[in-house]
Amino acid sequence: MIRTHQAGQLRAEHAGQTVTLAGWVARRRDHGGVTFIDLRDGSGVVQIVFRSTDEAHALRNEFCVKVTGTVGKRPEGNENPELPTGEIEVTVNELEVLSESAPLPFPIDEHVTVGEEARLRHRYLDLRRDGQAKAIRLRSRASAIAREVLGARDFLEIETPTLTRSTPEGARDFLVPVRLQPGSWYALPQSPQLFKQLLMVAGMERYYQIARCYRDEDFRADRQPEFTQLDIEMSFVTQDDIIELGEAIVKALWGELASFDISAPFPRMTYHEAMDRYGSDKPDLRYDIELRDLTSFFAGTEFRVFQAEYVGAVVMQGGAGQSRKELDGWQDWAKARGARGLAYVVLDAETGEARGPVAKNLSEAHLKGLADAAGAQPGDAVFFAAGSKRSSQELLGAARIEIAKRSNLIDESQWSFLWVVDAPMFEPATDDKGKQIGWTAVHHPFTSPNEEWVDRFESAPDEALAYAYDIVCNGNEIGGGSIRIHRGDVQKRVFSLLGISETEAKDKFGFLLDAFQYGPPPHGGIAFGWDRVCMLLAGTDSIRDVIAFPKSGGGFDPLTGAPTPITADQRKEAGVDARPKAPVTSIQPFSSPGATH
């Protein structure tokens, strides 16, 4: 090493020692006769002092330098309690400029906010900033912790292909042309789902992988086209085993990285309970607003809007104090979400009298009983949604979150974890006009019905429940999984209900079905959204903060400029324009000798 110590680790005990440091000029305070420089390396910052003025004068921000000097206690009164190294400083005898830095496109300074585009274009500079560097370091530690927990439990870390064929998740695939077979394409995996199930058939019993996944869908703050899962699968387990493992991982992560001791087992809630009480399959339990089902309360109402399959309400405490403009704002908010509006009633703070546009349409009895039925007090506002149960609950659930935000009810210092279990197996598949044309799998078609439904899910597909579970943290789904179907007869019945013919099943995942002919063990697993987990641990709002080189909107990488057009030669060689011999209308059959499902 060209240095003897790390800058951030020098302490009073080093006083008197001669040290050689290497790092970057973080800040220069030039007093003429004496110059102070904050020298930064990966470990932190230390103040170095130049008495000979000329060489220090030439230094600029982010020059990479090597210095040799003597560690000394700072003169009394000049200590800096803000810095871990604040008791000491290094007086320089020898300076070597390892490399110079051009003027910076933006300051490497925690106090200055810089636009994301500029930061990503010069991400290597952005990552010199303390907060950004910490997020990346934290992620490394999170991955190490996961490996420690899983390694101690005899899990095998196994890599799976990234050049593969399309797997049955619902997103668009990224495709890769194949030079050796013009006209044929690989797909990048949306997850290692099928491979990890094959590894169970292979007797690996306990698999995990920190796996890159690819989905060609639109962006969000918490979504990237390539993202990472901590992917896990186990044989001979029940749902409770997976949940216990998930809790162990989360406990280890939050214990070390957030200094938060979570008491396991985490609370569990069924999917239906979550929807009924919170209008979300990933409720944030840091605030205790709940939805009220008013369907029976309003049965027989004259008000057309409330003559619906479901009428529900959510209360905004103190919401009656909102201005007309604020109440109108809720209408815009609801319309932006595709709802027609958000009906509301405000309860007079003095008299408790119900007022607002909706109140006129309600009977005397309904107005009188409303506060009780909705769980509201004088001075509150009550928001309503009416229509189909699912969409109304979702609207109220979104309103619940928005109320918490606007009313400042979210305690950011808290962590709320829970499992949402008993997810439905199926939901109606609809055409463009919203007419039901069949059923589609909520999770994926290999998810096992639970014990109660395994023999009769066909009798009421909309009610059938799965051994599927999501782990939720502060209103974010951070992981999810299921027990898989390992019985051929059950799998056949599920395909049949989903309207997937034997031929089609063979086309899409014949290789898995083949494998399942050879004694597949009962198995199940879970996948954590690793970017999201790290984002929460890092306390940031965007997964971009925990990805070293994230993409911006539209899949553009501001640093490399990818994606780029390709040359005519590249096109030709890649076989992008190869014409298939016959038009391909569906995925090509998977051909395998002996596939006799």
Add this chain to the structure above:
RNA sequence: GCCGACGUAGCUCAGUGGUUAGAGCGCUCGCCUGUCGAGCGAGAUGUCGAGGGUUCGAUUCCCUUCGCCGGCGCCA
């Protein structure tokens, strides 16, 4: 695909239908021996995202377009 916001100096942002478009930070130069987001003085830096239109005159108003951010759709 849809909705909303934004785009002015290297960075963060202010501003205006009318003379030469500003601030802070950064940058360059100078001064300064105890600073720590050092201080003081001087200086340089602009396709006001792009194109078109209205106007005597547009960075400002209108239209289109591009970029970016957030949300909806989409993403099991």
